[in-house]
Amino acid sequence: MPLRTSQNESDELRKLDLFSDMEDVHFEALMRGAYVQNFPPAIELIHEGEPSDFLHVVLEGSVELFAGWNERETTMATVRPVSTFILAASIKDAPYLMSARTVEKSRIILLPSSDVRAIFDEDQAFARAVVTELAQCYRHVVKNTKNLKLRTSLERLANYLIRQSEVSAEPTGFDLPIEKRRLASYLGMTPENLSRAIKALQPYGVTVTGQHVSIPDDRDLRHLASPTPLIDDPKH
Amino acid sequence: MPLRTSQNESDELRKLDLFSDMEDVHFEALMRGAYVQNFPPAIELIHEGEPSDFLHVVLEGSVELFAGWNERETTMATVRPVSTFILAASIKDAPYLMSARTVEKSRIILLPSSDVRAIFDEDQAFARAVVTELAQCYRHVVKNTKNLKLRTSLERLANYLIRQSEVSAEPTGFDLPIEKRRLASYLGMTPENLSRAIKALQPYGVTVTGQHVSIPDDRDLRHLASPTPLIDDPKH
DNA sequence: GAGGTTAATTGACAAATGTCAATTGGGCTG
DNA sequence: CAGCCCAATTGACATTTGTCAATTAACCTC
Numbered sequence: 001m002p003l004r005t006s007q008n009e010s011d012e013l014r015k016l017d018l019f020s021d022m023e024d025v026h027f028e029a030l031m032r033g034a035y036v037q038n039f040p041p042a043i044e045l046i047h048e049g050e051p052s053d054f055l056h057v058v059l060e061g062s063v064e065l066f067a068g069w070n071e072r073e074t075t076m077a078t079v080r081p082v083s084t085f086i087l088a089a090s091i092k093d094a095p096y097l098m099s100a101r102t103v104e105k106s107r108i109i110l111l112p113s114s115d116v117r118a119i120f121d122e123d124q125a126f127a128r129a130v131v132t133e134l135a136q137c138y139r140h141v142v143k144n145t146k147n148l149k150l151r152t153s154l155e156r157l158a159n160y161l162i163r164q165s166e167v168s169a170e171p172t173g174f175d176l177p178i179e180k181r182r183l184a185s186y187l188g189m190t191p192e193n194l195s196r197a198i199k200a201l202q203p204y205g206v207t208v209t210g211q212h213v214s215i216p217d218d219r220d221l222r223h224l225a226s227p228t229p230l231i232d233d234p235k236h
Numbered sequence: 237m238p239l240r241t242s243q244n245e246s247d248e249l250r251k252l253d254l255f256s257d258m259e260d261v262h263f264e265a266l267m268r269g270a271y272v273q274n275f276p277p278a279i280e281l282i283h284e285g286e287p288s289d290f291l292h293v294v295l296e297g298s299v300e301l302f303a304g305w306n307e308r309e310t311t312m313a314t315v316r317p318v319s320t321f322i323l324a325a326s327i328k329d330a331p332y333l334m335s336a337r338t339v340e341k342s343r344i345i346l347l348p349s350s351d352v353r354a355i356f357d358e359d360q361a362f363a364r365a366v367v368t369e370l371a372q373c374y375r376h377v378v379k380n381t382k383n384l385k386l387r388t389s390l391e392r393l394a395n396y397l398i399r400q401s402e403v404s405a406e407p408t409g410f411d412l413p414i415e416k417r418r419l420a421s422y423l424g425m426t427p428e429n430l431s432r433a434i435k436a437l438q439p440y441g442v443t444v445t446g447q448h449v450s451i452p453d454d455r456d457l458r459h460l461a462s463p464t465p466l467i468d469d470p471k472h
Numbered sequence: 473g474a475g476g477t478t479a480a481t482t483g484a485c486a487a488a489t490g491t492c493a494a495t496t497g498g499g500c501t502g
Numbered sequence: 503c504a505g506c507c508c509a510a511t512t513g514a515c516a517t518t519t520g521t522c523a524a525t526t527a528a529c530c531t532c
Contacts, residue, residue, distance in 0.1 A: 069386040088371040134370040135324040141377040142333045150305040
């Protein structure tokens with residue numbers, strides 16, 4: 001049963017760059033039309049090809065964006081709190097190019113796309129924030145394309161691990177944020193190949209135990225990986 | 237030597253969706269600050285990692301967008317008249333993620349990015365057109381990623397040829413719009429592999445002679461390719 | 473703690489694709 | 503028209519990655 005958002009949840013949403021500069025009256029109108037819902041794992045929230053009736057925001061849990069073709073499927077991204085996904089389809093009233101399903105129990109806000117578009121037409125600050133968000137999404141996917149076309153699967157894994165290590169900034173290592181079979185799919189390889197690639201990175205200082213990764217000395221790994229902000233840094 | 241744009245060229249630019257709803261006074265201001273220049277083939281217009289000082293518009297000729305990493309290079313897109321490229325970097329004042337070079341002799345308009353951003357802040361219709369353009373660019377790259385991850389190189393070529401055949405709508409076939417080695421790179425394979433893939437498609441009704449492609453009966457090809465608008469249709 | 477289920481690893485082999493070099497074809501210039 | 507240069511094709515082989523199946527590991531429920 002869909003519920004209205006609590007004050008706390010509205011505040012969480014307000015903090016997002018996308019909504020933070022929106023006029024109060026517009027934000028309140030958006031919240032009045034919003035639903036919040038809990039979903040169990042493995043529930044498909046949207047399906048590629050369908051019209052985008054809502055703009056979704058992940059408040060808790062996580063959501064996998066994936067795409068399929070001819071019985072094949074690939075993971076395109078994982079969405080974590082607090083963030084939206086597939087803004088482009090909502091804003092332009094175009095069909096979804098990707099599907100989405102919950103990875104774990106998740107709490108999602110659904111904002112009617114028609115409300116979002118109406119405010120977009122009225123609120124200049126929101127329009128600008130939409131542009132920023134779309135530009136960032138676009139740049140992110142361009143980097144992903146470069147990663148896929150320019151690097152082998154071993155190089156993609158190496159760079160991924162370096163990136164995650166930098167983000168966690170823990171000297172004892174970090175936990176992979178998703179299951180290995182999904183990580184494999186995201187990186188454009190099979191689970192078997194990921195397993196072999198993880199093993200192949202051991203001589204470069206990488207130790208993986210279950211979900212835990214530690215890289216006490218990453219110099220060799222960095223030499224193999226050759227990270228560049230033009231591919232690997234989401235903020236660049 | 238950079239020249240100012242002629243009335244004819246301004247008119248060409250005005251016709252673009254990106255600029256067509258811009259207020260006259262803003263468009264005129266943009267044109268006053270614009271340069272137009274002829275470039276011979278193989279000239280690098282922009283380099284990845286560099287700041288985006290100009291928004292470029294291709295009036296004549298063609299421009300290849302490409303990216304490199306560790307001595308490797310890949311073709312990301314080909315830009316034809318009349319259109320812009322890499323709007324996201326200009327609008328957000330971010331470094332270019334791709335380089336661009338002329339494929340043939342080309343006539344390019346250069347619009348100072350600072351002028352573009354200033355008008356973006358002022359002109360609501362232009363801001364909306366920017367959103368449309370960015371959403372389209374984003375969706376295009378997502379389809380490209382799906383193509384790369386979900387399909388083999390043979391399938392990518394098959395779908396590319398079907399797409400080009402539909403666009404040309406000529407019963408006698410069409411000419412490939414770019415050189416084969418660049419097409420190979422764009423589709424994510426080596427020139428040798430493209431050559432073999434072209435050969436492998438002959439039993440499916442594909443005949444290639446130099447740049448000319450004819451597909452008198454495309455039923456078998458379509459069966460192999462399984463085209464879908466969610467990957468292959470730029471307007472979907 | 474046992475049993476069941478799913479994820480991950482491993483082995484063996486197949487397929488797809490890349491690399492390198494030689495040859496052929498096409499286009500351009502003098 | 504000849505010569506040169508570059509694009510494309512082809513052959514042989516290497517590498518990367520996928521597929522399939524078996525085994526092991528991990529997690530969850532009763």
